Amino acid sequence: MKKYACCLDEQNAAVSVNHSRSLAVRSSASDYEKLELLSAVQFVKPEKQAQFVSLVEALRSAEYYCPVFVNDHEPRNTPSRKAYCQQLRSSLPFQVVLLTYSTGNNLGDYLYAWRIPSDEVMTTTTMKNHSVISDIESKLPIYHTRQMRKDFQEHVGRLCNVQPAVIRWMYRFLTGDSCAIVSARQADVDRRVLLAIDAEDDSLCGIFAS
Structure with a gap:
């Protein structure tokens, strides 16, 4: 119980520091992003595949380089959401870029995914990915103090x-x-x-x- 109380005190102290900042806690989106290239998976077990049906359909319906907000398709309860995000990386039937943005608060991470052509040259892919990321960054919420x-x-x-x-x-x-x-x-x-x-x-x- 004492350990838990100390943990709460530390969290309250950190929150107080953030409230007193004269700049947004997350002032540069690029400092809190993680970009991954996920390879297409040819076979996924049916019981594992079932939870990704809505995300797969959304990605399939979207054009190349059109981002899909993964959070709209993940489970609502925290334990299932964590498992979903972990298994996501080995459960999609096409090549995908996954962008993870850390909000820095109890909202968790924002995840965006978009399909890319498997036969496109890397230079073109990099340029287009950069354009997609810039567009996402411009729409991310900024949490003022x-x-x-x-x-x-x-x-x-x-x-x-x-x-x-x-x-x-x-x-x-x-x-x-x-x-x-x-x-x-x-x-x-x-x-x-x-x-x-x-x-x-x-x-x-x-x-x-x-």
Whole structure:
């Protein structure tokens, strides 16, 4: 029990450090990627093959170099998901590139797979793979820290005479932030801010106080 408590303390300390960062914990996608070339497997045991039916069909339906999000096809419970990811590497009937991206949080890894022609020269394959990876990277979520949001709010607040609720809307609009609202009162205030902005009626700006 004491060992478990120490482990929780270490995790809480690590989370606190991440919350206080002024840069995203994952600021460079390429630092957290793993790229693998999986060879086609000619024979897979039926009981093992069954769990990959949906992924195989998705890959077969997709064109070459069109990535498929593997996570949409894996089991939901953690133990089965881990086994699925391990067996995946020796269970596909065609040559595939597998990209693993570590999110750095409890969401686990993001896996993308795409078919490549077996007769294509390596130079062409490398160039096309790079293009696919760049496109995936541009769509990966960026997890902002609490400190980043706090810094933004403080800087804007010093420059402009703007209410905190409006600054929160600005941050969400500019970054796509979708973190949970901290209270029902704040949710109501933020809803009214959005109403005022959508209505383009600055006379409504006095109805929110925080």
